[in-house]
Amino acid sequence: MINRLQSPRQTFASGTRTSLTLVLLALVTQAGIVAVQRAFPPQGRMVEVDGARLHVVDIGPRDSGLPIVMLHGASSNLEAMRRPLGDILAGNRRVILIDRPGHGWSTRGRRQDSTPQIQARMIDEALHKLGIDRAVFVVHSWSGALGARIALDHPHRVAGLVMLAPVTHPWRGGVGRYNEIIAMPVIGPLLAYTITLPLGYVLAESGARNVFLPQTMPDGFVKDSATPLLLRPREFIANAYDLVTLKEAVAAQVARYGEIKAPVTIVAGEPDKTVKTSIHARPFAAAVPNAKLIVLPDLGHMVQNAVPDLVKAEIETMIGRIVPAQAAAD
Secondary structure: OOOOOOOHHHHHHHHHHHHHHHHHHHHHHHHHHHHHHHHOOOOOEEEEEOOEEEEEEEEOOOOOOOOEEEEOOOOOOOHHHHHHHHHHHOOOOOEEEEOOOOOOOOEEOOOOOOOHHHHHHHHHHHHHHHOOOOEEEEEEOOHHHHHHHHHHHOHHHEEEEEEEOOOOOOOOOOOOHHHHHHOOOOHHHHHHOOOHHHHHHHHHHHHHHHHHOOOOOOOOHHHHOOHHHHHOHHHHHHHHHHHHOHHHHHHHHHHHHHHOOOOEEEEEEOOOOOOOOOOOHHHHHHHOOOEEEEEEOOOOOOHHHHOHHHHHHHHHHHHHHHHHHHHHHO
């Protein structure tokens, strides 16, 4: 067999086609960004902190005592915590939902500001500006590490911590090759600004369904949770940085978990394949002095969607113990 080399004209034509394809995809992406942002506009106010501008939604009665702060996980935004759990809690509690730095409508100045330590400092500053002295924090998945970090570095802010399928410990393996590629210089932004959004529209529904297993994803979840915002290049890159730096970050804070003094309630599921309870929730509960662990045999990763009434009951129980204890201390 004779290998035939491309002529200079063929090479030029091939390169031109590739360039035109990338330009077309980039234009499609820009149009998609405009469409997504029109479909899912910001619902709250912006709070400036050092290194970020945080989008905050404040719902529920202001005079209801100890407020609740809700922090979402990876590949999502505050709407993933608001529906249904946040809205249920807001029936009789003040609820503050925050888009983490770089997610939803929050921005961050540096993509590298991806660790729980840095984001904890930003959220603490935002709460100070909002006049929130202490709160019960409700955190999901990636934000398990963030909630733990807030409790460690800013203990005055944390009256209690409710963790839903939390990430807390290093794990074996990675976080998906595509996240590692997107976090790479040059090639990551090139992909994010060309193929991520159009490809993501095709895959978003099936990806979300897998996270819910063994539960069934609610109809309309992708739209109701504003998940398409993730497909915007700047957020997709920020999310990738959050994920690829997380293992090292939790490894650095594991030895300090015994310092957490706030009451902690953890709700997780045995079948959760996204964040394994045996690697995270169980050892965390064993390390924290004042922790309550609830593991359900048929619960997947999306705890706030699957058992919102249970989570609400646990939050109310926690507040019912915190308030009298605080009054006695004062």
